[in-house]
Amino acid sequence: MPEIRVVPLGAGQDVGRSCILLTIGGKNIMLDCGMHMGFNDERRFPDFSYVTKEGPLTEYIDCVIISHFHLDHCGALPYMSELVGYDGPIYMTQPTKAICPILLEDYRKITVEKKGETNFFTSEQIKLCMKKVVTVNLHQVVRVDDEMEIKAYYAGHVLGAAMFQIRVGQDSVVYTGDYNMTPDRHLGAAWIDQCRPDLLITESTYATTIRDSKRCRERDFLKKVHSCVEKGGKVLIPVFALGRAQELCILLEMYWERMNLKVPIYFTLGLTEKANHYYQLFITWTSQNIKKTFTDRNMFEFKHIKPFDKSYADNPGAMVVFATPGMLHAGQSLQIFRKWAPSENNMVILPGYCVTGTIGHKILNGAKKLEFENKQMVDVKLSVQYMSFSAHADAKGIMQLISQCQPKNVMLVHGEDEKMDFLKQKVQKEFGIECYKPANGETIIIRTEHNVPVPISRTFLKREESSGLPDPKRPKLFHGVLLMTRNNGWKVVSPEEAVREAGLNEHVIRFTSSFNIDCDSSDGAKVLARVQDLLEKNLETSEMQTSDETVSINSVLIQLDSSRSELLVSWSFQDEALGSCIFNLLKQKLSGERAERAERNQRSERRDR
Amino acid sequence: MAVDDSDEWLFSSMNKYEDLYQYELIQPTRTIAFVTPGEIAVGGCLSTGFNELLFLSAPGHLRLTGDEQDLCGERDFFVIKGALTPHGVDHIETGGVGRERTLFVMNEAMADVELWSLANEDSDVIEKLDTMKTGLPEGCLIHDKLAICGSTGPQALLFDVNSLVQVGSIEWPRPITCAGFVALDGETFATVCQSSGLQIVWDARVGTGSPSLVLEQESTSKGDRFAFAVITPKEQPKIAVISDKGQLTVFDIRQSKAALECVDLGLSEPTKESNLCLQSSSHKPNQVSISGFGHCVLVLDWSTQQQLFKYDGHEEDATPLYHQWYPWKEDMIFSSSSDGSLHAWHAHF
Numbered sequence: 026m027p028e029i030r031v032v033p034l035g036a037g038q039d040v041g042r043s044c045i046l047l048t049i050g051g052k053n054i055m056l057d058c059g060m061h062m063g064f065n066d067e068r069r070f071p072d073f074s075y076v077t078k079e080g081p082l083t084e085y086i087d088c089v090i091i092s093h094f095h096l097d098h099c100g101a102l103p104y105m106s107e108l109v110g111y112d113g114p115i116y117m118t119q120p121t122k123a124i125c126p127i128l129l130e131d132y133r134k135i136t137v138e139k140k141g142e143t144n145f146f147t148s149e150q151i152k153l154c155m156k157k158v159v160t161v162n163l164h165q166v167v168r169v170d171d172e173m174e175i176k177a178y179y180a181g182h183v184l185g186a187a188m189f190q191i192r193v194g195q196d197s198v199v200y201t202g203d204y205n206m207t208p209d210r211h212l213g214a215a216w217i218d219q220c221r222p223d224l225l226i227t228e229s230t231y232a233t234t235i236r237d238s239k240r241c242r243e244r245d246f247l248k249k250v251h252s253c254v255e256k257g258g259k260v261l262i263p264v265f266a267l268g269r270a271q272e273l274c275i276l277l278e279m280y281w282e283r284m285n286l287k288v289p290i291y292f293t294l295g296l297t298e299k300a301n302h303y304y305q306l307f308i309t310w311t312s313q314n315i316k317k318t319f320t321d322r323n324m325f326e327f328k329h330i331k332p333f334d335k336s337y338a339d340n341p342g343a344m345v346v347f348a349t350p351g352m353l354h355a356g357q358s359l360q361i362f363r364k365w366a367p368s369e370n371n372m373v374i375l376p377g378y379c380v381t382g383t384i385g386h387k388i389l390n391g392a393k394k395l396e397f398e399n400k401q402m403v404d405v406k407l408s409v410q411y412m413s414f415s416a417h418a419d420a421k422g423i424m425q426l427i428s429q430c431q432p433k434n435v436m437l438v439h440g441e442d443e444k445m446d447f448l449k450q451k452v453q454k455e456f457g458i459e460c461y462k463p464a465n466g467e468t469i470i471i472r473t474e475h476n477v478p479v480p481i482s483r484t485f486l487k488r489e490e491s492s493g494l495p496d497p498k499r500p501k502l503f504h505g506v507l508l509m510t511r512n513n514g515w516k517v518v519s520p521e522e523a524v525r526e527a528g529l530n531e532h533v534i535r536f537t538s539s540f541n542i543d544c545d546s547s548d549g550a551k552v553l554a555r556v557q558d559l560l561e562k563n564l565e566t567s568e569m570q571t572s573d574e575t576v577s578i579n580s581v582l583i584q585l586d587s588s589r590s591e592l593l594v595s596w597s598f599q600d601e602a603l604g605s606c607i608f609n610l611l612k613q614k615l616s617g618e619r620a621e622r623a624e625r626n627q628r629s630e631r632r633d634r
Numbered sequence: 635m636a637v638d639d640s641d642e643w644l645f646s647s648m649n650k651y652e653d654l655y656q657y658e659l660i661q662p663t664r665t666i667a668f669v670t671p672g673e674i675a676v677g678g679c680l681s682t683g684f685n686e687l688l689f690l691s692a693p694g695h696l697r698l699t700g701d702e703q704d705l706c707g708e709r710d711f712f713v714i715k716g717a718l719t720p721h722g723v724d725h726i727e728t729g730g731v732g733r734e735r736t737l738f739v740m741n742e743a744m745a746d747v748e749l750w751s752l753a754n755e756d757s758d759v760i761e762k763l764d765t766m767k768t769g770l771p772e773g774c775l776i777h778d779k780l781a782i783c784g785s786t787g788p789q790a791l792l793f794d795v796n797s798l799v800q801v802g803s804i805e806w807p808r809p810i811t812c813a814g815f816v817a818l819d820g821e822t823f824a825t826v827c828q829s830s831g832l833q834i835v836w837d838a839r840v841g842t843g844s845p846s847l848v849l850e851q852e853s854t855s856k857g858d859r860f861a862f863a864v865i866t867p868k869e870q871p872k873i874a875v876i877s878d879k880g881q882l883t884v885f886d887i888r889q890s891k892a893a894l895e896c897v898d899l900g901l902s903e904p905t906k907e908s909n910l911c912l913q914s915s916s917h918k919p920n921q922v923s924i925s926g927f928g929h930c931v932l933v934l935d936w937s938t939q940q941q942l943f944k945y946d947g948h949e950e951d952a953t954p955l956y957h958q959w960y961p962w963k964e965d966m967i968f969s970s971s972s973d974g975s976l977h978a979w980h981a982h983f
Contacts, residue, residue, distance in 0.1 A: 280644075421660060451686075
């Protein structure tokens with residue numbers, strides 16, 4: 026029985042180090058290869074020993090697919106390919122290929138140079154890893170080998186994020202990575218066609234939440250920023266170079282323009298150049314609005330947002346600064362924070378997740394004093410705000426995606442909740458399909474059914490369906506012969522056609538049954554007339570043939586043996602159903618009549634006595 | 635940069651609302667039950683297909699204040715538990731002594747009250763426990779040990795919430811359609827007839843004889859449909875009644891036949907599909923809120939007849955279904971509409 030096997034090495038009932046091993050049609054695919062940002066030891070990487078205890082993974086993995094550039098989906102890629110060892114193809118979209126190495130290098134610098142770690146991948150290894158990348162376009166069918174093909178669909182979420190369909194023979198799986206079913210200001214919404222995969226592996230980050238509307242979150246953000254700068258305060262927004270930063274910049278630009286605000290907005294150099302460059306390069310990956318207006322005006326060239334110089338941090342008066350990196354763990358954002366933290370008039374808005382140990386994480390947990398190098402203490406008096414702008418599908422979005430692609434099974438990954446019984450119940454009730462939520466290391470096996478398309482002879486089809494060609498939407502059982510020839514492939518034909526084409530002698534098998542009836546030699550004609558009458562009344566057929574001694578329909582022959590008071594019914598193997606039906610009918614009626622006559626005679630005799 | 639319609643909303647809302655949260659449920663709800671501080675229950679009210687019964691944890695922003703609220707980025711409801719029910723949910727009550735973590739769910743199509751348990755910590759599915767066979771449609775209040783059931787007809791029935799056995803009945807002076815029941819204290823309850831505005835207060839002490847009527851008086855407001863709320867139930871209880879003609883009347887329960895205030899609010903007549911709803915603020919006893927007239931929710935000071943706030947965040951072509959003051963944050967109101975929207979907003983600006 027064909028089957029699909031899935032085992033999450035990361036993101037099974039967890040968020041972080043997304044890595045799913047998929048076995049389909051004898052092929053092994055690794056879906057994503059992420060790092061867990063919450064750990065500093067071996068737990069930050071997926072456990073590749075599930076694939077093999079030692080040695081490279083190349084012979085065990087047919088391909089790797091990376092959904093998008095977030096480090097929890099691609100952060101372990103250079104470690105896997107260069108330190109563990111993998112030389113096969115790595116598939117991703119072009120924006121992902123362009124941006125991945127930048128984020129990997131940034132993170133490598135912090136881990137090695139700031140934290141002093143040694144067992145980590147090098148810059149050279151990142152480059153070697155990226156050389157194995159094969160880029161894919163949206164909706165392009167890419168043949169990985171003779172049996173496997175993949176296709177990417179738009180996922181929203183971040184620039185270049187894609188959902189992937191993997192097909193091997195008749196089996197197919199869709200892996201979503203992270204996606205968003207509602208459009209952003211700078212990205213569109215995820216979309217997939219009715220591809221009916223055997224399995225949909227979907228993220229479930231917000232599966233048990235009912236999200237506040239995007240416009241209310243934006244409103245809250247704008248109110249807080251405006252309120253702070255109106256009082257002369259400074260607002261620091263630590264962000265990563267690419268991702269939500271662009272969304273917030275477009276939002277602030279629009280607000281500043283409409284409100285005619287003069288307070289300066291900056292973002293740190295490096296951020297401006299990179300973002301602008303990539304969003305222009307990959308304009309087709311952005312939202313409809315941005316694409317539509319791009320010829321008139323580039324939405325990423327802001328009128329109100331200017332490049333930042335570190336000397337501006339000491340300028341008096343209100344300002345807003347977008348600075349990297351996003352968790353205040355190093356760099357310009359941390360330098361600015363140290364200057365502005367002691368003032369109650371200022372504000373820091375953290376728009377995303379902060380890993381344990383970072384300054385961002387500490388202040389979100391209420392820290393009011395922070396110690397830096399040389400035992401320098403900084404008072405945290407500025408207002409600390411956390412606002413989540415991450416773009417993931419909620420329960421409604423997940424149900425929408427299932428409705429769009431119509432899978433036969435669903436698997437939930439990338440979600441922290443162990444309890445998903447209610448969502449599973451909803452999926453089962455709404456769609457009538459199974460829903461799984463495996464933990465890391467737990468293997469799920471999905472049995473698949475294969476349909477084998479085979480040509481069928483028209484003559485045979487018409488013969489089986491007397492009213493013409495059958496309704497293709499309704500299943501019907503046929504008995505035929507599957508004929509396979511060297512030159513003509515295979516087809517389903519009637520037994521007679523098969524015998525003829527194969528040049529075989531046909532053996533005919535006939536069944537004969539008989540039962541006793543009450544008659545003598547002069548009743549023969551009456552009995553046959555009675556048989557004829559019964560058949561005409563009970564069978565919808567006009568192909569009855571009669572003679573003095575027999576009645577026949579197709580190959581079914583009914584004959585009276587007057588000498589033995591027996592009615593014989595004989596039929597060929599092909600007419601088994603018809604023959605049995607006629608035999609039982611005649612036996613029931615005619616034997617029954619005989620029994621009734623006997624009963625009447627007995628009653629009459631008793632009355633006479 | 636061009637500003638489109640959705641951005642226009644952003645700017646107009648900045649000048650209208652303080653805090654604002656807007657959620658979308660899969661099915662609309664006409665009931666919002668506040669279970670414990672920070673936990674609410676809602677239920678889909680569609681007459682076909684399956685409806686979701688949801689037990690939700692309110693977002694941090696609606697549970698916390700001050701610095702704690704700022705540090706908590708949560709603006710989303712978390713689904714603690716859920717269940718699918720084939721009936722539309724009309725009303726949810728919670729609790730009852732000895733029935734902690736139990737939801738009492740009334741379905742419009744059924745004459746019984748279903749009990750659903752929130753107790754199982756190993757699953758996020760709400761389990762159906764039992765059915766209270768009342769034989770009467772709609773209308774239920776759970777108060778300590780007592781459930782009062784039945785909204786239409788010549789009587790209401792009293793049940794013990796633990797044994798689910800009927801322990802008494804209340805005979806109305808004439809058949810009425812109750813617009814709900816409100817407890818004034820452990821023994822005294824109030825109701826108003828939805829079609830005539832008749833106000834009834836009765837003493838429901840069980841075991842000391844049949845429940846007795848304390849107050850029965852005709853409405854002085856004109857109208858064909860009425861809704862009511864009780865103001866300061868424990869201290870100097872008053873009944874506020876709103877009619878579909880837009881007349882608001884407030885009575886002191888102890889001084890019957892004397893209306894404290896009676897005011898014509900000048901509201902346009904509600905549609906037949908609208909749910910007339912009147913609620914009182916538990917934090918500010920002079921404030922009431924009204925929905926069912928158009929798509930807005932109005933907040934009034936009944937003593938000065940001043941309109942304090944108007945919430946118009948629901949879509950104009952949707953029918954408002956229900957609203958209720960959030961008991962754990964002053965001036966917050968939850969409101970729902972027929973398009974599945976569930977909004978939480980600050981009743982002042």
